[in-house]
Amino acid sequence: MQRGGPKAAEAMKHLEAGEKALKTSMFKWTPEYDIAAGEFEKAGLNFKIAKDYKNAVHAYRRAAECHAHPKCSSTPFHAGKALESAASCAKDMKDPKLSIELIKESAQNYRLTGKNLSACSVLEKAAQQCEQQKDFTDAMELYKDIVELFEEEGKQRQSKRPLERAIACAVKAQDYQAASQLLERQSKLLLETATIAFAYQSGLSQVVVALHTGDFVKADRVFNTCASELNGFGSSEEGRLASQLLEAFESGDGLELDSIKSNTIFKFLIPEVSSLARGLKMDATMAVERAPAQEDQARSALFAPAPAKQQTDEAAKEKAADETNSSSTTAPPTTDAPPPYTETDAHVEAATDEMSKAALAQQADTGHAAPSYEEANQDTMAKAAKEGGDAATDADAGAPPAQQNEQEDDDDEEEGGDEDDDIL
Template sequence: MNKNKFLDDALEHVRQAEKGMKTSLLKWRPDYEVAADEYSKAATCYRNAKSFEQSKDCLMKAAECHKQNRSLFHAARSVEQAILVCKELGDMREVQHLADRACNMYQTHGSPDAGASVLEKAAKILEANYPEIALQLYQRAADVVLLEDSSSQATEYINKIGRLMVRLQMYDQAADALRREIGLQQQLERYNATGRLIVALVLVQLARGDVVAAEKAFKEWGNCCEAPEVQTLESLLQAYDDEDAEAAQHALNSPFIKHMDIEYAKLARTLPLPQGEIAIPKTTSVRENAAPSYVSPHSVTSATIESDGGAIASGSSGDNAQQPASDNEDEEGGLC
């Protein structure tokens, strides 16, 4: 079916929708159900014809008709479809607004899980190019499901929140999110799932430059880690404690860390390594930046080496020693 056929069908559905919205002496109230259905069909035809602006417009009109008909679930579903059309248009500014609107409708209807789901879909659309907005959507999704005591779903959203915060270098907030996720996993008695989270928390604390907080996290939750996780963390923390950059690099290059979520694997590659200070002995007899002293092979023992002033004094004594001989010569000459 060619594009023109889709457009003709769309226009016909729009005409039928507008007809359903009209009132008369015998029809006091618009037929919102018929109009919503026709607008939805028109939106589909426009989308098939790649006329995305008209498709979005029809979906929003269908949502309004559903809302007037007190069918909030279907209204929210129409707005959710409009989000996907915005993606086709590349209009990311509307995605967050529409996601919030659809979520509100789902919550009012009594379907919070559907509301959290639409927030997640919108966040995934924005995550690559607009991570800050995606972070806000994930945070709201987590709050929505937590209101319904859905801890299992909340842990998934909080996990995404933590990874996005690491990507945005929001390390303080990322540490809080990881602690929150560890707490939820322990409530669900998923002790095996907390091991990697503890490794991630240690990495984030090291990225904050707080080695003490990293050690505290390991001491607090280290009993939930498995053997490879414990071995990796012990080696890493010991290297930072000893200020051994080589050992720290070796621990960060372990296969276990490299196979973590990509955000934490990248974080491990960019962590500042410990810098141990090298003690340089200071001597008062050697001038700073001086070349090594040269010792003559013909020199006598150190006991006979005098200072420059002493050498000059020796030279003076030698001259005086020769003086009496000259006096004797003068005296001999005088006798003559």
């Protein structure tokens, strides 16, 4: 640590007193964070006056640590103030990277205590330092954080300026996708908080950014979206200028494009977007190419209607196919027809009825149940078999003697034939 001058010596005394307040001993069991924080802040101020910025940054950071400690009666807001002072000393020390880091820590402490406006103030300082260092991406992110903080506080009108700076940083960083998103966000914000003429300028800026990237389709879609969401955009000066730009790119007319770029309306846009508009060029990759006339005729011939005769033949074929399908789908399933009712069936039914009547009459006379149909049928079959056997026996017994002799002669002849065969 450097020592020189009365202020530097005084700063060293305060710094030593702060470190002593944090120490414990036999009779001092708890560090005194409040006393230490005050001593460190005094040391930082004296170091800054003595232009000893390095020691000043160290002293202020020690003060912020004490303020942020849970046992300290201070709040994170006081820690943020100490870090903001340290960031100022780092900037004077020509260390922008350290300064931006300290500012971000300070803003975080402010947000912990609900001091969003104080956080916006320090973040804007950090964003400006990033722009000076040509770090446009970090600057864009910081400006976006500022816009979100203003929206949380319900101060949308105050977010217009940081949103414009975020768009400018996105264009400088050549992040055109982020620029398009921010311009769309700006259009909605201006539609709510400002006159609609400013929203028209935002819509024209979106078309310019899309054309600069060579995306004609996106530019046309953006124009249609603005025409539907922004009332009167198509008939406004900005809307007509955007339409002329699209027509020039569609036709590939470079002279018309040069004439459009000289319009004074572009001067009212964000300076970085205005520079993009003046730098639009009709490159081969950006111009919209039309198909040749012969190719258009060939494509139209593909979709030309067929001749009348061919259409008639096709219609007849389709009709025949429909009839075939309908007949195949509506035909009922084939089933076997029942056998015809014959005369034999009539006799069987009549006999069955007579048997049933006889059985009922027998039951009424005797008081006993008549046999069932199956039992009666079995008895009938047994009787028929018995009668058939008796008839066969009687037929054999009653045959005439002549027939019996003929049978015996036939048997003798068969036996004689067998004997002759044996002799041979």
